[in-house]
Amino acid sequence: FIVTNWPLIGMLPGLLMEMHRIYDFAVELLESSNLTFQLKGPLLSGMDMLATVDPANIHYMLSSNFSNYNKGPEFKEIFDVFKDVIFNVDAELWENFRKTAQVILNHQGFPRLSVSATRSKLKNGLVPLFDHFAKEGKILDLQDVFRRFTFDTLMVLITGSDPTSLSIDMPENEFDKALTEAIGGILYRKIKPRFLWRLQRWMGLGIEKKMLEANDIFYRLCAKYISAKREEIRLQGISHHSTNEEFKDFLTSYIKLDTTKYEILNTSDDLFLKDVILSYIVAGRDTTASALTWFFWLLSENPKVVAKIQQEINKNMQESEIGQEKSSFDPTELNKLVYLHSALYESMRLYPPVPFEHTSPVKEDVLPSGHKVDANSKIIIPLYALGRMKAVWGEDASEFKPERWISNTGSLRHEPSFKFLAFNAGPRSCLGKQLALNMMKTVTVHILQNYDIHVIKGQKIEPFPGLMLLMKHGLSVTITKRV
Numbered sequence: 040f041i042v043t044n045w046p047l048i049g050m051l052p053g054l055l056m057e058m059h060r061i062y063d064f065a066v067e068l069l070e071s072s073n074l075t076f077q078l079k080g081p082l083l084s085g086m087d088m089l090a091t092v093d094p095a096n097i098h099y100m101l102s103s104n105f106s107n108y109n110k111g112p113e114f115k116e117i118f119d120v121f122k123d124v125i126f127n128v129d130a131e132l133w134e135n136f137r138k139t140a141q142v143i144l145n146h147q148g149f150p151r152l153s154v155s156a157t158r159s160k161l162k163n164g165l166v167p168l169f170d171h172f173a174k175e176g177k178i179l180d181l182q183d184v185f186r187r188f189t190f191d192t193l194m195v196l197i198t199g200s201d202p203t204s205l206s207i208d209m210p211e212n213e214f215d216k217a218l219t220e221a222i223g224g225i226l227y228r229k230i231k232p233r234f235l236w237r238l239q240r241w242m243g244l245g246i247e248k249k250m251l252e253a254n255d256i257f258y259r260l261c262a263k264y265i266s267a268k269r270e271e272i273r274l275q276g277i278s279h280h281s282t283n284e285e286f287k288d289f290l291t292s293y294i295k296l297d298t299t300k301y302e303i304l305n306t307s308d309d310l311f312l313k314d315v316i317l318s319y320i321v322a323g324r325d326t327t328a329s330a331l332t333w334f335f336w337l338l339s340e341n342p343k344v345v346a347k348i349q350q351e352i353n354k355n356m357q358e359s360e361i362g363q364e365k366s367s368f369d370p371t372e373l374n375k376l377v378y379l380h381s382a383l384y385e386s387m388r389l390y391p392p393v394p395f396e397h398t399s400p401v402k403e404d405v406l407p408s409g410h411k412v413d414a415n416s417k418i419i420i421p422l423y424a425l426g427r428m429k430a431v432w433g434e435d436a437s438e439f440k441p442e443r444w445i446s447n448t449g450s451l452r453h454e455p456s457f458k459f460l461a462f463n464a465g466p467r468s469c470l471g472k473q474l475a476l477n478m479m480k481t482v483t484v485h486i487l488q489n490y491d492i493h494v495i496k497g498q499k500i501e502p503f504p505g506l507m508l509l510m511k512h513g514l515s516v517t518i519t520k521r522v
């Protein structure tokens with residue numbers, strides 16, 4: 040299996056021809072090249088990169104030799120619309136940002152608050168919407184529903200206020216739309232030759248113009264959230280954030296942060312607080328929505344798995360009364376749902392919400408596979424291909440089998456993160472993993488207890504070649520309510 044490397048234009052013609060099925064193409068390419076492949080772009084285009092799904096390389100770059108691998112200067116420039124968000128910074132700023140995020144997400148009150156925010160969005164957003172569409176028998180795009188669901192829920196956790204983008208008339212939300220424009224623009228920057236998008240940015244043309252506009256929208260809307268929050272805190276009287284205090288929202292926690300511990304973070308600067316809002320919403324919105332969408336599609340194809348999840352729910356959980364007081368639901372209840380957890384992991388193995396990881400060596404190096412990598416060269420890890428490699432997951436790698444995650448004792452089987460990379464590995468692993476899993480389990484339990492989802496037959500299901508693995512055409516479904 041070969042892509043021709045032409046003089047001057049490199050492998051560009053072959054890659055362009057396969058662009059429409061880039062994920063499956065990457066599976067074939069890496070399977071037939073012993074898990075690592077050197078891609079060559081046109082001369083001086085800056086598009087050369089090493090693609091690897093070799094677990095030994097992944098472990099080496101993301102964990103054991105982490106200090107020699109970072110995002111690299113080009114990654115930061117491509118993502119400049121999001122400025123200094125956590126996943127776009129390196130060195131001291133990243134370390135400080137990460138430490139604060141850990142303190143906040145590990146706050147003892149956080150799991151309860153996050154599950155209660157999810158349940159309240161179910162009650163006030165998803166349930167009325169599903170009931171309406173069930174009654175009318177109308178078709179609904181489930182991916183759009185999940186994107187709005189995660190956007191609203193995360194905004195409540197981040198800022199304390201609900202943008203209510205999930206409602207029957209599906210209103211357009213300016214912030215949400217700007218995020219989608221910005222993410223779309225980043226994708227174009229990744230696939231276009233560098234000089235071309237830089238020229239377009241300089242001239243303020245096309246998608247680059249939209250990115251500049253998105254940037255202005257972020258400034259304007261975040262400034263509103265921040266000034267309202269400062270005022271709220273001023274009225275309550277200032278105190279530093281402590282672990283005993285009730286968790287309110289991320290913004291409050293950052294404004295009250297004890298900055299003697301994190302000198303580099305300027306919490307009195309609105310620009311930093313804007314980076315905080317964007318960091319969490321970009322990290323959490325489409326990732327969780329993508330995971331839920333592929334999961335519900337896989338469930339529609341695998342009724343036996345649905346039956347097993349339902350059995351597990353019936354055995355371990357009482358009827359989900361989402362109207363009940365927030366204090367009466369214990370989030371650790373969700374940990375009993377081992378089969379549901381396995382099914383979610385299995386879905387993310389095959390459809391990882393973040394389909395590519397990027398890294399770049401600070402100094403030249405040799406990877407465990409023997410490949411030499413230059414300083415500042417580009418390395419990508421295609422996660423969709425990693426989950427489907429027979430050499431990594433066995434002959435049945437492409438099959439959806441939640442059972443592969445269950446150990447002989449019935450507990451969740453541990454797979455190393457350099458093999459199951461959906462939440463990344465090493466010091467830069469996802470900080471929202473527990474939050475995302477709790478949200479997804481809460482949503483799934485409630486939907487499977489109360490509704491049947493029917494995926495419309497004959498629609499084309501394919502991944503959009505983007506930063507997140509969303510479905511290109513959405514997921515059209517109808518809903519019926521259980522009686």
Ligand code: HEM
Nearest residue numbers: 126319322323326327330392393462463467469470471475
């Ligand atoms: C199913 C849902 C999710 C998946 C699959 C996922 C996956 C990932 C991945 C692959 C990374 C590494 C990105 C990179 O550096 O290239 C990451 C980082 C991160 N994620 Fe998640 N994520 C999910 C949900 C969330 C949520 C809900 C939050 C919180 C709002 C969150 C917060 C973060 C943060 C703060 C980082 C940056 C960590 C750092 O750079 O040190 N994630 N996530």
